Amino acid sequence: MITSILLALINGGCISICRIINGRLGQETGALNASLWNHLVGFGFLSLVVWLTASTSGSSASVSATLDAPLLAWSGGIIGALFVALNSYVLPRLGASLTALLVIGGQLLTGVGLDALSRGISTVQLLGVLCILAAVWQTKRG
Template sequence: MGYLMLLALANGLCIAASRAINGKLAQSRGAMSASFWNHLGGFLFLSLPLIGGSAPYRLPLQAPGLAWLGGVLGAWFVAINSIALPRLGIMRTTLLVIAGQMIGGVLIDYLSGPGAKSIPLQLGGVALILAGLYLSKRRPESPAESPTPSGMRRPTL
């Protein structure tokens, strides 16, 4: 279990790095270009085991329809992140994406039934993430903006 938790944590670090790279690429080339290069790189990487004959993958024509939908949603995910990240920053974008994923997970659990008992805890997790987002927006005043003991603002040089 600990190994899987570390693996999931490493996955999150890879996602954050990927977002940062795609955000920079989107600034210079555009969001759809960033999404294209992201998915082309992923395709080439994942094709290596298939070409080597060691992967137990089926041919794309035999893939279920949801497999194709997953690719389309993944491309949109990268494109939308590439647009939002340069404007919102890495931390805010990541917190909003995680909050959206948790809300989606709560809805799926609610609709599928088995995880319905944990929904209050999941909603609490969403609330904590949104609270973190709110707190990250609040910036402390710089020394030049904070009032002096007499109530007057410090002059800026």
């Protein structure tokens, strides 16, 4: 459990660093170009990782399973590209801290909304949404 928590924290740090780098690249080249380069480099890196792991394990199950994924599963790439483009556009205008707060707030609100659709919303979740909105409002005021 501790390892998973540490990996999640490291992942959050990587995301913050990635946002800042892409925001700077977006200032220099434009948001769409920043998103393009982010995804091209990521595609190349992950292709190499998949190729190396498939060749060392002696099976290509992960590659064939990926190719057999339903069409809806591929929409994640489109959403990811849109995320990077929007973040590259917004970050230089709002700053890293406010952008991170708003992105995390949006993620939490979306998660609560999806939970509400599937199993209803609890009082604690509603209180959490109100805290998120209050934090965004306070940051905007101050």
